[in-house]
Every structure is written in structure tokens, then in C-alpha cells.
Amino acid sequence: MSAVLQNLVNQPYKHGFVTEIESDVAPKGLNEDIIRLISTKKNEPEWLLDFRLKAYEQWLKMEEPKWPNVRYPAIDFQAISYYAAPKPKQKLNSMDEVDPELLRTFEKLGVPMHERAALAGVAVDVIFDSVSVATTYKQKLAEVGIIFCSISEAVHAHPALVKQYLGTVVPVGDNYYAALNSAVFTDGTFCFIPKGVQCPMDLSTYFRINTEESGQFERTLIIAEEGASVSYLEGCTAPKFDTNELHAAVVELVALDNADIKYSTVQNWYAGDENGLGGIYNFVTKRGLAKGTNSRISWTQVETGSAITWKYPSCVLQGENSVGEFYSVAVTNNYQQADTGTKMVHIGKNTRSTIVSKGISAGHSNNSYRGLVRIAPTAAGARNYSQCDSMLIGDKCGAHTFPYIQVRNNSAKVEHEASTSKIGEDQLFYFAQRGIGNEEAVSMIINGFCKDVFQQLPMEFAVEATKLLGFKLEGSVG
Amino acid sequence: MSVAAGSKYLESLLQGRPRMPSSPLGWLNELRAEAVDRLGALKLPTTRDEEWRFTDISPLANLSLQPARAGSSSLQASDIAYLHLDEAAIRLVFVDGSFAPHLSLLPGPTENSQGAMIGNLPIVLSRQGESVEKHLAKQVEFRNNLFAALNTAFLHDGALVVARRNTAIENPVHLLFITTQAETANHPRCLVIAEQGSAITVVEDYVALQEGVCVTNAVTEIFLADNSEVNHVRVQRDSAEAFHIANCAVSVGRSSRYRTTSVAMGGRISRYDLNVLLAAEGAECAVDGLALIGGRQLADTHTCIDHARANGTSRQLHKCIVDGAAHAVFNGKIVVRPNAQRTDSSQSSRNLLLNPRARVDTKPQLEIFADDVKCAHGATVGQLDHEELFYLKSRGLAEATARNLLTYAFGAEIIERIRIASLKHRLEEMVLEQTRKN
Numbered sequence: 001m002s003a004v005l006q007n008l009v010n011q012p013y014k015h016g017f018v019t020e021i022e023s024d025v026a027p028k029g030l031n032e033d034i035i036r037l038i039s040t041k042k043n044e045p046e047w048l049l050d051f052r053l054k055a056y057e058q059w060l061k062m063e064e065p066k067w068p069n070v071r072y073p074a075i076d077f078q079a080i081s082y083y084a085a086p087k088p089k090q091k092l093n094s095m096d097e098v099d100p101e102l103l104r105t106f107e108k109l110g111v112p113m114h115e116r117a118a119l120a121g122v123a124v125d126v127i128f129d130s131v132s133v134a135t136t137y138k139q140k141l142a143e144v145g146i147i148f149c150s151i152s153e154a155v156h157a158h159p160a161l162v163k164q165y166l167g168t169v170v171p172v173g174d175n176y177y178a179a180l181n182s183a184v185f186t187d188g189t190f191c192f193i194p195k196g197v198q199c200p201m202d203l204s205t206y207f208r209i210n211t212e213e214s215g216q217f218e219r220t221l222i223i224a225e226e227g228a229s230v231s232y233l234e235g236c237t238a239p240k241f242d243t244n245e246l247h248a249a250v251v252e253l254v255a256l257d258n259a260d261i262k263y264s265t266v267q268n269w270y271a272g273d274e275n276g277l278g279g280i281y282n283f284v285t286k287r288g289l290a291k292g293t294n295s296r297i298s299w300t301q302v303e304t305g306s307a308i309t310w311k312y313p314s315c316v317l318q319g320e321n322s323v324g325e326f327y328s329v330a331v332t333n334n335y336q337q338a339d340t341g342t343k344m345v346h347i348g349k350n351t352r353s354t355i356v357s358k359g360i361s362a363g364h365s366n367n368s369y370r371g372l373v374r375i376a377p378t379a380a381g382a383r384n385y386s387q388c389d390s391m392l393i394g395d396k397c398g399a400h401t402f403p404y405i406q407v408r409n410n411s412a413k414v415e416h417e418a419s420t421s422k423i424g425e426d427q428l429f430y431f432a433q434r435g436i437g438n439e440e441a442v443s444m445i446i447n448g449f450c451k452d453v454f455q456q457l458p459m460e461f462a463v464e465a466t467k468l469l470g471f472k473l474e475g476s477v478g
Numbered sequence: 479m480s481v482a483a484g485s486k487y488l489e490s491l492l493q494g495r496p497r498m499p500s501s502p503l504g505w506l507n508e509l510r511a512e513a514v515d516r517l518g519a520l521k522l523p524t525t526r527d528e529e530w531r532f533t534d535i536s537p538l539a540n541l542s543l544q545p546a547r548a549g550s551s552s553l554q555a556s557d558i559a560y561l562h563l564d565e566a567a568i569r570l571v572f573v574d575g576s577f578a579p580h581l582s583l584l585p586g587p588t589e590n591s592q593g594a595m596i597g598n599l600p601i602v603l604s605r606q607g608e609s610v611e612k613h614l615a616k617q618v619e620f621r622n623n624l625f626a627a628l629n630t631a632f633l634h635d636g637a638l639v640v641a642r643r644n645t646a647i648e649n650p651v652h653l654l655f656i657t658t659q660a661e662t663a664n665h666p667r668c669l670v671i672a673e674q675g676s677a678i679t680v681v682e683d684y685v686a687l688q689e690g691v692c693v694t695n696a697v698t699e700i701f702l703a704d705n706s707e708v709n710h711v712r713v714q715r716d717s718a719e720a721f722h723i724a725n726c727a728v729s730v731g732r733s734s735r736y737r738t739t740s741v742a743m744g745g746r747i748s749r750y751d752l753n754v755l756l757a758a759e760g761a762e763c764a765v766d767g768l769a770l771i772g773g774r775q776l777a778d779t780h781t782c783i784d785h786a787r788a789n790g791t792s793r794q795l796h797k798c799i800v801d802g803a804a805h806a807v808f809n810g811k812i813v814v815r816p817n818a819q820r821t822d823s824s825q826s827s828r829n830l831l832l833n834p835r836a837r838v839d840t841k842p843q844l845e846i847f848a849d850d851v852k853c854a855h856g857a858t859v860g861q862l863d864h865e866e867l868f869y870l871k872s873r874g875l876a877e878a879t880a881r882n883l884l885t886y887a888f889g890a891e892i893i894e895r896i897r898i899a900s901l902k903h904r905l906e907e908m909v910l911e912q913t914r915k916n
Binding site (some may be wrong): 067375377390392393394395396397398399400401402403404405406407408409410411412413414415416417418419420421422 | 528816817819829831832833834835836837838839840841842843844845846847848849850851852853854855856857858859860861
């Protein structure tokens with residue numbers, strides 16, 4: 001392993017800093033009172049409190065899942081504070097009104113919001129700890145009838161819509177962490193694209209975990225009505241802390257007839273140091289329901305951060321001819337563990353799905369692909385193609401593949417392929433004799449390996465993701 | 479004796495166990511006793527166990543079975559002549575789990591001059607106990623496996639095949655296991671030891687001569703010392719009502735080669751667990767399987783190929799042809815241990831569904847801990863190709879004939895890998911017959 005690359009891979013986390021903003025933190029622990037407190041603080045209607053309490057009741061009866069291929073000390077759910085919010089301020093209409101401290105944070109992250117908003121035409125719904133503080137471009141979106149706001153705002157402004165869809169894709173008792181989220185979620189994004197509207201810009205949210213030891217429980221709900229389409233970007237970074245932080249988000253997507261939802265994620269949360277100390281536990285439930293005929297849901301993710309990732313963005317293909325897609329790059333280094341993949345549940349006729357998963361493991365990390373392709377008896381003519389490739393860098397890491405294929409209809413066609421590869425001495429030598437240094441060569445090989453996924457990302461994200469991978473893996477090959 | 483498993487199946491069986499003759503060998507009695515002890519702690523697996531997720535064996539729990547009665551069969555040599563393999567010079571026949579010397583073909587009492595030691599386990603044990611002791615029940619882990627423990631608790635008769643150092647035994651050894659009694663359980667056991675530099679072909683053949691419910695619970699252990707070669711063929715054609723559960727574990731030594739082809743056709747519920755450990759450098763294995771099922775059958779194959787050392791090679795092709803409302807399950811795991819560099823492994827699961835009600839659950843699984851490896855796996859599920867059918871029909875073949883031909887060709891790819899001409903021919907006929915019937 002070359003010294004240059006070694007240095008690069010061991011670069012400290014660039015986004016590790018804590019912004020000092022007064023936080024309103026709930027006492028540690030979880031019980032019915034805390035849930036009532038969250039609900040009261042957020043001034044929620046009765047039905048939402050019931051929703052939370054029902055989830056809490058289910059959660060109490062459930063057990064933490066033991067099947068993922070990850071290892072971590074038991075989480076003390078009573079040692080977490082379930083609510084942290086910046087002190088309430090007046091509603092803001094422009095960026096100038098945002099706390100300058102907050103703005104500086106985003107600048108450090110390399111996301112100058114004005115610039116980003118102006119140049120890229122991106123509306124950024126800023127989530128800082130658990131409450132939305134600024135929403136840009138909202139008025140512009142409102143002109144075409146798109147609702148893009150924080151979920152707590154939506155609960156008050158559009159209660160009927162939220163009530164109609166919340167928990168329909170991921171039921172409160174779906175799994176342990178989804179139940180926990182349903183009970184204690186503090187904020188998140190709500191997005192509604194009405195019938196026939198093509199969203200004029202990519203919607204984006206920056207997530208940020210800020211208060212130490214406050215778990216973050218985001219809830220995202222995106223609804224695309226008949227013929228609507230939207231592209232949503234989610235990007236994450238978190239400051240450096242040594243105690244593990246739990247993040248259990250839930251994302252629900254609903255696509256009606258001919259609707260199209262594209263959801264892209266770049267996740268670069270703190271992964272712990274080179275000895276595996278600290279880092280975020282990222283236990284996320286993401287699911288899209290392709291409810292209508294010809295609807296389409298597409299997940300693209302670049303997972304580079306978190307000490308532990310446990311995440312399976314899924315598609316339930318219920319409508320006839322609906323399409324599900326999953327494109328993923330998961331990179332693990334040092335002592336990171338990732339157990340990620342997707343579920344494609346084919347229910348409607350002639351449903352199609354594509355899975356492209358690229359896993360890169362380096363250091364002492366473990367990277368698992370876990371996927372399910374289920375063809376129900378009703379899914380005549382269903383089609384699936386899956387490809388999952390792994391790359392191992394070094395002999396201390398692991399790559400695992402667990403693809404479940406369950407077919408109950410004989411007119412379906414399912415294909416699955418997997419391979420493993422490494423960056424070979426001969427490849428590096430070939431680059432070297434063409435005058436390309438190791439560092440650049442590795443970056444090119446990795447980008448080539450991930451090309452199929454990166455080209456699915458929106459432009460700005462693709463650039464960011466390419467850089468991110470470079471940072472993550474520099475030094476681990478040679 | 480404690481019976482914790484709480485199923486009629488186990489209780490009825492264990493009540494029958496005291497009739498087992500005890501062995502003059504102390505270690506063997508201890509081994510059985512330990513297995514009985516483990517039975518007390520183990521439970522019948524349910525679909526909540528990951529390894530049994532798709533195979534529901536709860537119907538087994540309610541069966542009340544007796545251990546098969548030894549020597550009560552009136553089977554004559556001529557009755558089973560049609561089951562003989564022309565190429566086999568040595569044949570061991572077991573009827574309902576008990577050795578049937580009058581049906582077997584042995585060159586000498588336990589040993590032949592060509593450098594092999596082949597015979598019924600208790601007889602060989604009484605003469606050469608020590609050399610077998612270090613291998614028996616060492617490879618199949620019975621302590622955490624209910625069925626293996628049950629087999630070990632009933633360990634008595636069994637096939638022992640030892641290929642002596644530096645000898646190649648040309649003719650295949652035929653191990654024929656016949657069930658004749660319904661409502662019984664039998665526990666076939668095989669131990670194959672290929673000493674350094676030897677080569678041998680073993681055919682494990684399970685046949686039912688009755689139509690009723692019975693449980694076959696087989697355990698096979700195969701050891702390959704350095705530079706040896708074992709060709710292992712396994713044919714399962716149990717009765718349509720039978721439960722067939724089998725555990726096979728193989729340990730492959732340095733620069734040795736293990737080749738296996740298993741064909742499963744019978745049984746209402748059949749389950750085959752094959753674990754191949756490539757225990758030393760340069761070990762190779764080729765694992766092929768075919769499940770051909772219809773009606774309400776369930777055939778489950780779990781394989782694990784464990785690359786424990788460097789420079790190993792493994793090839794696997796598993797095919798399922800599923801008709802009726804049958805259900806095929808395949809779980810193929812490939813493990814590459816941290817120091818198993820330069821491993822070359824490929825695995826393929828191909829499934830053909832012939833009926834809208836047919837079902838398949840397949841999971842090719844990779845666990846890799848070394849970076850300098852080539853590993854690939856693939857899985858497909860589909861039906862007969864419309865273009866291929868159209869092509870054959872355009873050549874004047876009727877729809878049904880064209881379908882049969884394509885189905886046959888799909889299965890024949892596995893059967894062609896068997897190197898025993900008469901067995902290959904017989905299996906091909908059986909596949910053809912099955913496809914025609916469907």
C-alpha cells in the first residue's frame with residue numbers, strides 16, 4: 001500500500017465541528033410522557049398523538065432486529081434525548097433572516113445556500129437538528145401548486161393530506177426502528193406534487209445532526225399525484241462526536257398513476273475514527289409505493305458515512321406496468337459496517353425492477369448487500385434484473401451478498417448477477433506507464449466501477465459523490 | 479433420557495431406541511449417548527429459523543413413526559436387479575437402514591485386493607476401529623443439528639468406503655438404500671475416506687419400494703486427504719409421501735478434487751444440506767445439483783462451500799425444474815476466509831417454472847473476507863423461452879414435444895456431468911419420463 005494513498009484514506013473527517021446554537025432539549029429517556037411532550041411542543045392534533053402512541057405501544061412489544069450482519073453494543077434507548085429543537089423564532093421568508101451562525105455551518109459544509117439556490121435552482125428545505133428553520137423557493141413552488149415544507153408545518157396547513165398518507169407505506173409497526181420513529185419523530189419533509197405537475201426544480205434537504213446525544217428521527221413523506229413527477233435530493237453530513245448517535249429515519253413515497261419519483265441520497269455522516277470509535281448508527285426505513293398504473297419510483301444512494309448503516313430503500317410495485325429502480329454505491333472503510341440493499345415487491349402485472357448495487361470495502365470494514373426480489377402470484381409478466389458487485393481493498397475487510405429471490409409466478413423473469421473484484425497491481429501499473437499516478441488511477445478505477453450508479457445522480461450530486469469517494473478511499477490502495 | 483423437542487415424531491422414535499444393540503466399542507456408545515443428550519436440547523426447526531425459512535417441516539412433527547424393523551424384508555436379489563449399476567463391481571445394499579449382505583456385492587468379506595476397504599460399518603469397526611474413529615461423526619456437526627444428532631443416536635449399520643493410499647479404484651461403488659416399510663424412520667449413514675493419492679467414485683442411491691409415508695434421515699461424511707479425488711453421485715427417488723432429510727459434509731485436502739452431482743426427484747419434502755470445506759491449499763470442488771419436482775413436492779437444497787485456504791477453486795451449478803404446485807428452495811453459500819487468497823469461485827442457480835402455481839425461492843450468498851479473489855454468482859428464474867419453442871415448432875415439432883425437449887435439455891446439462899454411463903442413461907430416461915408425464 002503506497003504511503004500517499006495511506007495518508008489520503010486516513011484523512012480526518014472534514015465536516016467535524018459543532019455549531020453553538022441554543023437547543024431546547026427534552027430530558028433523556030422514552031415513555032408516554034415524552035411522546036406527549038413532543039406532541040404538545042409541536043402543537044399537534046389529537047390524531048397524530050394517537051398515531052405516535054399506537055406506534056409506541058407496538059414498539060414496546062417488538063424486539064431489536066438481530067438478523068443484520070452488523071455488530072454493535074446494545075443501544076440504551078433510555079439514554080437518548082428524543083427532542084432537540086432550536087429555540088422557536090419567527091417564521092422566515094428569506095435567507096437573510098436565518099441565524100448567521102447556521103449559515104456559517106452550511107458554508108463550512110461547502111453548501112453556500114444562496115449560491116446553491118440561485119445557481120442550481122435548488123430549493124433547500126434546511127433541517128437543522130429536528131426543526132425546519134428556513135425554506136427557500138417555497139413561493140415559487142406554490143405557484144404551480146407544489147407543497148414543499150416541513151412535516152410539522154404540513155400537519156397544520158394540510159392535515160387531511162398528511163393524515164391520508166402518513167404510515168400507509170411504512171405502517172407504524174413495520175419494524176423496530178420504524179415504530180420508534182413513528183412514536184418520536186420530530187420533523188422531516190413533506191412534499192406533495194399535484195396532478196399533472198412536473199416539479200420545475202430538484203427539491204433538496206440538508207440534514208444535519210447537531211446536538212450531542214440527541215437521536216434524530218426524521219420523517220419524510222412525498223406524494224406524487226397522477227402524472228406528476230419530482231426529483232428529490234437528500235444529503236447528509238454530521239459533526240464529529242465520540243458517543244454513538246442513533247438515527248432512525250422513515251421515508252415514505254407514494255406514486256399514483258403515471259407519476260414518477262426519483263429520490264437521491266448522498267450520506268456522509270460521521271463514520272467514527274480509524275479505530276472504530278464513535279460514529280452514527282444509521283437505521284433507516286425507506287419505502288416507496290408505486291400505487292398507480294405506469295408509476296415509477298427510483299432510489300439512488302451513495303452511502304459513505306455512518307459507523308453502521310442498516311438501510312433498504314424498497315419499492316412496492318402495486319400498479320400495473322409500474323417500475324422500481326435501485327442504484328447504490330456503498331463505501332465502508334476503517335471499522336464501518338454497512339448492511340444495505342433493497343426490496344422489490346412485484347404485485348401488479350408487467351412490473352419491472354432494476355437493481356444495481358456497488359459495494360466497496362476497505363480497512364477493517366464489512367459491507368453487505370441484502371436484497372429481496374419477490375414476485376407475487378399476481379405479478380404476471382414481471383421482470384427483474386439485479387446486479388451487485390463488490391470490490392475489496394485489503395485483506396482485513398469483508399464483502400457479503402444475501403440476495404433473496406422468491407418467485408411465485410412462472411411468467412416472471414428474474415436475473416441476478418454478482419461479482420467481486422479488486423484493484424490489481426497490474427491495473428495500477430498500466431496507469432503508471434501512461435503517466436497517471438496511483439492516486440488518480442485509483443480514483444478513476446473506482447469511478448469506473450461506480451459509473452452505472454453515478455450517472456443516475458443529478459449533476460451536482462454526481463460531482464459531490466465522485467469527490468466523496470475519492471476522500472473516503474484515498475490511501476487504502478497501493 | 480429427556481425428550482424436549484416435544485414432537486410426536488421424536489418421542490415415538492426415541493421410545494424405539496432402547497432396542498438398538500450396543501456396540502463393543504466404548505467410544506461408539508459414548509458418541510451415541512452424546513447424540514441422544516443433544517436431542518434433548520434441540521428442537522425441530524420451524525420456518526422462523528433462517529435456515530428453514532421456506533421449508534415447513536411441521537407435518538413431520540405430528541407423525542408417529544417407529545424405527546424400521548431390521549431383517550423383516552423378504553426382498554430377493556432378483557427383485558432389485560433393475561436397480562443395479564452395470565459398472566459397479568462393489569455394491570452395498572441397505573434395506574430400511576439395515577445392511578442386507580445377501581443383496582450386496584462384495585469381493586471379500588470386508589476388504590478387496592485392489593486397495594480398498596469397503597463394507598458395513600460395524601464389521602469394519604470391529605477390526606479396524608481406530609482408523610475409523612478419527613473420522614466418524616467428525617465432519618457433520620450433530621451437536622447443533624437435530625437430524626444429524628438423530629442419525630448419530632441411531633448409528634449402527636452404515637456404508638464405509640476407504641480408498642487406500644495411492645490407489646485409484648476404477649469402478650464406481652454403489653451404495654443402495656431401499657425403503658420397504660411405510661410409517662417408519664430409517665437413518666442411513668455413509669463414511670467415505672479417500673487416503674492420500676487415491677481416487678474413487680461413490681454413488682449414493684436412495685430408492686423407495688413402497689408408497690407410504692416414511693422418513694429417511696441420512697448422514698454422509700467424506701474425507702479427502704491430500705492429492706485425492708472423489709466423485710460423488712447422489713440420487714434421491716424416495717416415495718411421493720416420504721420425508722427425505724440428508725446432511726452431507728465433505729472435507730477436501732491439499733490439491734484434492736471433490737466432484738458431486740446430486741439429483742432429487744422424490745419425496746414430499748426433501749432437504750439436502752451439503753457442506754464442502756476446502757480445508758487446504760489448492761483444493762477444488764465442483765458441485766452440481768438438479769431438482770426435478772411436481773405436484774405438491776418441496777425440494778430444498780442448502781449448500782455451503784467454505785474456502786478456508788488459499789488457491790482453492792469451486793464451481794457450482796444448481797438447477798430446479800418445478801411443475802405443478804411444487805416448491806423449490808435453493809440456498810447456496812460461498813465463504814472465502816481471510817487468508818484464502820486467490821480463490822476462484824463461481825456459482826449459478828437456474829430455475830425453470832413450468833406451472834403458474836410453481837414456486838421457487840433462491841438465495842445465492844457470498845461472504846468474502848479476502849481481496850485477491852474471483853467470485854461470481856448468478857441466479858435466474860424463468861419459463862421456457864418463447865423463441866426457442868417457436869423455433870422447434872417451426873421445424874414441425876408439436877407444442878408438447880417441443881416443451882418436453884427443452885425441459886429435458888435444461889435438466890440434461892446436469893445429468894451429463896455424471897461419468898457413469900448406465901446411471902446417466904437411466905437418469906436421462908427418468909427425466910424424459912417426468913417431463914412427458916407433466
